[in-house]
Amino acid sequence: MHSPELLKGTLQTILLKVLKDHGRMYGYEITQRVKELSHGHLLLTEGALYPALHKLEADGLLQTETVMTGKRVRKYYSLTNEGKSLVKERVSEFIEFIRTMGKVLQVQLN
Amino acid sequence: MHSPELLKGTLQTILLKVLKDHGRMYGYEITQRVKELSHGHLLLTEGALYPALHKLEADGLLQTETVMTGKRVRKYYSLTNEGKSLVKERVSEFIEFIRTMGKVLQVQLN
DNA sequence: TTATATACCTAATTCACTTATGTATTAATC
DNA sequence: GATTAATACATAAGTGAATTAGGTATATAA
Numbered sequence: 653m654h655s656p657e658l659l660k661g662t663l664q665t666i667l668l669k670v671l672k673d674h675g676r677m678y679g680y681e682i683t684q685r686v687k688e689l690s691h692g693h694l695l696l697t698e699g700a701l702y703p704a705l706h707k708l709e710a711d712g713l714l715q716t717e718t719v720m721t722g723k724r725v726r727k728y729y730s731l732t733n734e735g736k737s738l739v740k741e742r743v744s745e746f747i748e749f750i751r752t753m754g755k756v757l758q759v760q761l762n
Numbered sequence: 763m764h765s766p767e768l769l770k771g772t773l774q775t776i777l778l779k780v781l782k783d784h785g786r787m788y789g790y791e792i793t794q795r796v797k798e799l800s801h802g803h804l805l806l807t808e809g810a811l812y813p814a815l816h817k818l819e820a821d822g823l824l825q826t827e828t829v830m831t832g833k834r835v836r837k838y839y840s841l842t843n844e845g846k847s848l849v850k851e852r853v854s855e856f857i858e859f860i861r862t863m864g865k866v867l868q869v870q871l872n
Numbered sequence: 873t874t875a876t877a878t879a880c881c882t883a884a885t886t887c888a889c890t891t892a893t894g895t896a897t898t899a900a901t902c
Numbered sequence: 903g904a905t906t907a908a909t910a911c912a913t914a915a916g917t918g919a920a921t922t923a924g925g926t927a928t929a930t931a932a
Contacts, residue, residue: 661769662768694862743867747871755801756779791879817919
């Protein structure tokens, strides 16, 4: 696992991008997808995930749809139009930050 | 300027690596060096810088030497042996994190 | 002489996270 | 058939690294 300190500030970007790439997803599904994509290196904790999803929804970037599967509740999240346009911004902001860090730390990142 | 959220957790790594590459430096000098290396994209605030330096010193990673230049005080920081061995760890940890983020966000970082 | 740059510092506040806990259903194992 | 693990949601208390906002003082440029 990675130092959780580094994750700070990147969670929103992860959630938005994963939802952009995959479409409609529910919370638990997101944790599994991120775990898979990162080969087990990035494990989202529920205490971070759910508040983050709620905030993105409150900010109008995500919309929800609650679905019953048998007796179990699933809350599906998907990007709003506002969310869709923000993803690109956030991702390129992150890439730009990485490039800058590469210069400051004088390391090759590829 | 970058979203300051992204900086969280990376400040210690920056300070250690810049001190490793440059040798003995004082606080203000570090801010100028980082500004220069990042082409003005990364501006360290004093409220973040000085507490971070003090913490690294308290943790035994940095040692200090106070020098008077005329009537002005300069506090020089340099890596201790413990600090030197930690730099490599921190930098490779950061690189590993970036690689993982690249996979999760499905972006090319070079 | 007045603003800007240099040079240090800390205290109050913010906020995204961790840790801990709670509830409940479904599937696997013993 | 009972217990554990996986699925699925949620919140509350605490942490800690940052921001914001202040303070002091010297040196230089306008």
